[in-house]
Amino acid sequence: MATLIRFFAQPKYSIINAKLTGYELFIRKRETRDSTWFLPENFNKFTPKKIITLLTDTLKTLPRGLNSISINLNQEQFVDLNYFELLTALQPKTPIKLQIELTEQQAIDKTACESSEIVxxxxxxxxxxMYLCLDDIGTGANQYELVQQLAPFVFEYKFALQNIRQLVQLTELKTQIGIWRERAQQQHKLFVLEGLETFDDLALIQLFRPDVVQGYYFGKPYLLPIASDFA
Structure with a gap:
């Protein structure tokens, strides 16, 4: 049996009105219908057509009035014209705003993508x-130099607490959040704080006033149905 893949969704909330603003979608796979869902080791093994077909089938089951969903692309996927053509063709067919989150992951199966390709x-x-978000700013490949090159084309910066929470002291963590929050304000970008997991983490919302928040405290990723489930 072929590997099964599905999207899991994690809610995102607006700080302005305390309302659900959309979902971030995560691909998970399993080998059989009875096995556990897990994170794929290499997303590039799935063709753009397979991913966007799954996305199309998933969008049909989402509730009316949902503002947006975001889909993650690593660098290799991001520069792939097949993804670009499929996503831009899909957007006019759905009232839900499709957001692209460029992750910090570099290419796995080939040499690293040139920054000029990404720009x-x-x-x-x-x-x-299309709405472009820079995910995991300050980590992996999404460091300051690349962020600056992409700034004219980006609407949103996302800071992922979970990427560095165990690596730095709380004081340094707050410093890094503050730096990126200030850059977002200066460059007129939305700022998302991701990875809020506990009640104590809510203090960071008061300190930095992100535009959007996301994390286990507000909701863990859960399996989304697809339209063909009901056929």
Whole structure:
């Protein structure tokens, strides 16, 4: 039997009105219908057509009035014209705003993508009316230099607490959040604080006033149905 993949969804909430603003989608796979869902070791093993077909089938089951969903692309996926063509063709067919989250992950199956490739595609997505978020800013490949190059084409910066929570002291963590929050304000970007897991983490909302929050405290990722489940 072929590997099964599905999207899991984690809610995102607006600080302005304390309302659900959308979902971030995560791909999970399992080998059989009775086995456990787990994180794929290499997302590039799934073709763009397979991923966007799954996305299309998932969108059909989402509730009316949902503002947006975001889908993660690593660097190799992001510069792949097949993803660009499929996503830009899908957007006019759904009232839900499709957001692209460029993750900090570099290419796995080939040499690292050139920053010029990434910038060119970011510009193309913007010109096509797609909403681009820089995920995991300050970690992995999404460091300051690349962020600055992409800034003209990006609407949103996302800071992931879970990426560095265990690596730095609380004081340094707050310093890093503050730096990226200030950059977002100066550059007129939305700022998302991800990885809020406990009641104590809510103090960070008061300190930094992110535009959007996300994390286990507000909801863990859960399996989304697809339209064909009901056929």
């Amino acid at each position: 060119t595609m970011a510009k193309a997505y913007q010109q096509a009316g």
